[in-house]
Amino acid sequence: MKHLHRPSLRYLLPPVLLLASLAACKPQSAPPPGGMAGMPPPEVEVVTATPRSVALTVEAPGRLQAVRTAIVSARVEGILERRLYREGSEVKAGAPLFRIDDRTLAANLASVRANLAKAQAQALIAHQNQERMQSLAGSRAISKQELDQAVAAKAQADADVLAAKAAVARSEIDLSYANVTAPISGRIGRALVSEGALVGKGEATPLANIEQYDPIWVNFSQSSADFLNLREAQRQGRSVASKAPVKLVLENGREYPHPGKLLFNDLAVDPATGSVGLRAEFANPDRTLLPGQFVTVRLPVAQAANAIVVPQRAVQVSPQGQIVLLVGDDGKVAARPVKTAGLSGGDWIISEGLKGGEKVIVNGVQKARPGMMGKAVPVKP
Numbered sequence: 545m546k547h548l549h550r551p552s553l554r555y556l557l558p559p560v561l562l563l564a565s566l567a568a569c570k571p572q573s574a575p576p577p578g579g580m581a582g583m584p585p586p587e588v589e590v591v592t593a594t595p596r597s598v599a600l601t602v603e604a605p606g607r608l609q610a611v612r613t614a615i616v617s618a619r620v621e622g623i624l625e626r627r628l629y630r631e632g633s634e635v636k637a638g639a640p641l642f643r644i645d646d647r648t649l650a651a652n653l654a655s656v657r658a659n660l661a662k663a664q665a666q667a668l669i670a671h672q673n674q675e676r677m678q679s680l681a682g683s684r685a686i687s688k689q690e691l692d693q694a695v696a697a698k699a700q701a702d703a704d705v706l707a708a709k710a711a712v713a714r715s716e717i718d719l720s721y722a723n724v725t726a727p728i729s730g731r732i733g734r735a736l737v738s739e740g741a742l743v744g745k746g747e748a749t750p751l752a753n754i755e756q757y758d759p760i761w762v763n764f765s766q767s768s769a770d771f772l773n774l775r776e777a778q779r780q781g782r783s784v785a786s787k788a789p790v791k792l793v794l795e796n797g798r799e800y801p802h803p804g805k806l807l808f809n810d811l812a813v814d815p816a817t818g819s820v821g822l823r824a825e826f827a828n829p830d831r832t833l834l835p836g837q838f839v840t841v842r843l844p845v846a847q848a849a850n851a852i853v854v855p856q857r858a859v860q861v862s863p864q865g866q867i868v869l870l871v872g873d874d875g876k877v878a879a880r881p882v883k884t885a886g887l888s889g890g891d892w893i894i895s896e897g898l899k900g901g902e903k904v905i906v907n908g909v910q911k912a913r914p915g916m917m918g919k920a921v922p923v924k925p
Contacts (some may be wrong), residue, residue, distance in 0.1 A: 585917035588908035589924060590871055593852045593898045598888040599844040603793075606764030606824075610755040610835040614728045616641055617750050618743035620649060620721040624751075631734045635726045635754065642735075642751055644743065646722035653715040660708035667701035674698040730756035731831070757835055758828040762792065762804070764841045765819035771809070790824045791842035791889065792833075799890065802827045806843070842889060852898045853891040858906045859884065868897070869905040869912055871920040877905070877912045 618624070622644040629641050677694035680686045726732070732754045743749040789803030804826035813820055824841065826833065833839075859882065860867050867879045882897030898904070903920050905912055912918045 585875065585919045586908060586911040587921050588869075588871060588877075588905045588912050588918045589922065590903040590905050590920045591854060591858070591923050593854065593894070593900050593902045593904055595850040595852055595900050597847060597849050598851050598853055598891075598893065600846045600848050600893065601791075601842045601844050601887050601889055602766070602770060603887065604764045604766055604822075604841050604843065606762040606792075606839050606841040608757075608833050608835050608837045608839060609761045609763055610730070610757040611759060611761055611825075612728050612730065612756040613835075614726075614730075614754045615750050616724060616727065616732075616752045616754060617748035618642070618644060618721075618724060618737075619748055620644060620718045621742070621744040621746075622646065622648065622722065624737055624739055624741050624743050626739060627735050629732060631732070633732060635729065635732050637726055637729045639726045640723055641726055641732070642724035644722040644724065646719055649715070649719045649722055653712070653719050656708065656711040656715045660705070660712050663701070663704040663708040667698070667705045670694075670698040670701035724751060726754060728754055728756055730754045755835055757833065758831065759825050760828045760833050760835070761807070762824050762826065762839060762841060763821065764824070765814070765817065765821050766843075767819050768813045770845075771820040790826075790844070792826060793840035793842065793890075794832075795838060800826065800833070800839075802829075842887075848885075848888070848893060851888070852894045852900060853888050854894060854898075854904050855891055855906050856887075858904050858909075859892050860909065869909055869914070871903045871905060871912075871918050875917050875919070877914055877916050877918045879914045 624642060625645050626643040627641070628643060629635055629639070635641070674694045674697070677686060677691045681688065681691045732752050735752050736750050737743060743751070790806055791803065792800035794800055804824045807823045807825050809823075810821035822843075824843075854868065858868055860869075862879075864881065866882050866884060868882050870878050870880050872878055880897055880902070883895050884892045885895035886893050905918070905920075906923045908918075
């Protein structure tokens with residue numbers, strides 16, 4: 545048997561060593577310059593500071609109130625038979641809401657009508673008797689006292705007829721109250737009494753509540769100092785409260801889309817709080833606003849010309865004061881100290897620090913640091 549000869553290791557090692565040496569001599573690809581610094585600069589949303597005319601506003605907490613509120617009550621005694629409306633729905637004035645058992649009321653009406661007929665018959669007899677007495681008195685067949693008694697009996701019979709007619713009218717009204725209708729238009733809540741309950745026993749029984757809140761009111765207050773400034777601006781013609789609309793900010797932070805108008809203010813300052821009560825009215829077609837809700841009222845008080853405004857979230861507070869972050873023409877982020885001079889809606893009015901044309905970072909401030917590079921893109925609406 546022939547032996548297979550293996551190639552000797554000394555013939556294999558040189559090629560292997562050659563490959564290893566070539567690999568060691570091969571130049572490596574250069575790493576990205578600066579490591580993380582090679583990543584593209586982060587995008588930041590900016591607004592361009594532009595001078596313009598804006599309304600100076602003040603904000604105050606307020607509470608919504610229905611324009612009209614009515615308590616639907618049972619005004620006659622009886623058993624509640626049916627509820628005729630859907631709870632939480634819109635109802636019109638005069639719409640039927642509840643039905644009360646009216647059999648007793650109908651019987652009372654029939655009784656007083658019978659009394660009226662009886663009184664009318666007695667009045668007819670008294671009238672005929674008076675006429676006979678007057679003809680007999682002309683021939684001196686009766687005394688004057690008998691004539692006076694006949695006249696008095698006729699007057700009393702006429703009074704009884706009037707009383708019976710009033711009783712009939714009252715009974716007709718009571719019978720109509722068996723059909724409980726809506727006194728105003730609005731949204732009606734849940735029924736306060738269920739079918740089968742005795743209502744109207746000795747007093748009016750509340751059955752449901754109706755609230756009319758389109759439009760809706762918001763009650764709020766201003767300090768007496770702010771109110772004096774508003775009145776002063778009105779006298780000098782600088783106030784825009786009569787022309788610019790009042791705005792609402794809801795509890796979730798969103799601005800209510802429908803503008804409002806200022807209605808009136810109280811005639812005196814509240815001695816307990818030192819404030820003046822105000823009221824504004826807002827359209828509420830979608831019933832978004834509900835009575836009792838707390839809102840923030842933005843009231844325009846004056847007009848500011850050539851003012852620079854930025855969103856509130858663009859202004860940061862540092863130990864040195866208020867600052868904004870800017871993106872320069874070279875793409876580098878820089879901090880700029882600013883001073884604010886009140887609000888215009890949801891924006892700060894910048895009184896110092898910006899001249900116009902600067903690119904102010906609104907969104908992405910957490911990604912941008914002074915000295916870093918940033919890619920400025922217009923803020924998304």
